């Protein structure tokens with residue numbers, strides 16, 4: 440490991456902890472297939488140590504004022520920004536995403552979350568309700584020990600998006616990163632300690648799904664926030680339900696992007712490229728069903744293909760590269776399987792479709808045209824660089840088709856007609872929508888899904904509701920009346 444890499448598998452009670460009795464998990468650099476580190480899955484002793492540390496530290500952390508808690512988070516944001524390059528290189532090694540992306544979208548968005556929620560910390564409170572001479576006040580209290588479980592596409596951002604609101608509210612957290620990308624969260628834990636976080640408030644343990652499951656089942660845990668797929672969401676939600684625990688579920692999507700015939704075509708193509716090929720398509724909110732009005736379909740397709748051909752595919756550590764490998768060969772094989780299905784079900788392959796013959800888990804950015812609503816590639820989440828163009832003629836019809844999915848994470852509309860844009864967005868069932876842009880997720884704005892795409896919201900003031908609860912206190916000023 441290099442100096443910039445974490446020095447052990449877990450981070451508990453303010454320090455790195457190793458326990459080689461756990462199953463080894465290789466950390467593979469997706470651009471070469473080389474093993475760059477090994478972490479060890481948490482044993483029951485490690486899981487217990489993390490929860491014990493979190494439980495012990497939480498009360499002291501919650502007893503600090505919001506201003507004091509916020510100061511720690513804001514210092515951590517500053518440290519992250521100072522070390523952005525090192526953290527971005529680590530994120531690129533962990534995920535394979537181009538450095539061109541990780542420099543601006545990963546640690547930096549994590550820092551935004553720490554800064555934003557750090558700023559909110561001092562403003563959190565309840566309300567006072569006068570009831571004649573009596574009165575009620577409410578106290579906003581932390582939930583206690585929260586568990587965060589991450590996916591592999593934005594490891595550092597996901598850790599920060601969960602830790603920042605949780606810690607702001609006075610909770611402690613045990614975070615389990617994805618087994619495929621275990622490194623970034625450890626650096627966050629290290630930086631939080633440097634910023635003054637009391638030991639034990641934020642802990643990281645490694646492992647596969649079984650470690651996540653053990654954490655959720657533990658009676659000391661009050662809440663779980665998962666970023667992952669719908670099948671995992673079902674299991675985690677059910678396990679949390681058994682203990683009546685709070686949940687946030689950030690799950691998958693199959694989001695529509697609707698391009699009307701009056702749209703600025705180049706902007707719409709930019710939106711489609713960002714919403715399908717950024718991070719090699721491994722983004723939950725991607726607009727993978729691009730509905731294009733038939734009147735502009737040919738022009739849209741020819742420019743889309745022309746522009747996609749200019750993608751710079753290569754070494755992700757070279758800042759000129761803007762399209763990197765998939766996170767793993769398994770993920771690449773799954774995506775190639777979807778492409779084969781698309782072809783066999785009659786979609787027209789316009790570009791790409793193949794694995795790229797070089798080391799690492801590269802594949803071509805892929806564009807399908809003539810995709811219809813019933814095709815597998817229009818129904819299932821692919822989580823790879825596969826863009827499907829579907830034709831439409833009529834506004835009401837395209838709204839119905841866009842909504843005809845079990846998912847409801849995101850949606851986008853491109854049009855220069857302001858009233859059309861708002862009319863259509865109002866009818867789309869999705870948690871996060873864009874008009875004339877796609878996939879922008881600033882920390883100020885709540886983010887999350889409807890239907891199978893999830894429960895709860897991350898970011899914005901909305902996230903506070905999901906990491907705290909209200910205690911109601913009735914204060915009587917007169918005698919207590921009783922029937923007898």
Ligand code: NAD
Nearest residue numbers: 589590591616617647648651652667668671689690691723
């Ligand atoms: P995944 O569901 O396979 O794994 C997610 C996490 O859950 C991992 O850390 C995994 O170890 C853990 N896990 C698995 N089984 C578990 C269990 N039974 N109990 C507890 N934890 C368990 O997802 P992935 O492949 O890592 O990520 C891709 C998926 O994540 C896609 O579906 C994508 O849409 C979704 N995602 C959603 C968002 C969002 O904000 N909505 C963001 C990124 C990714």
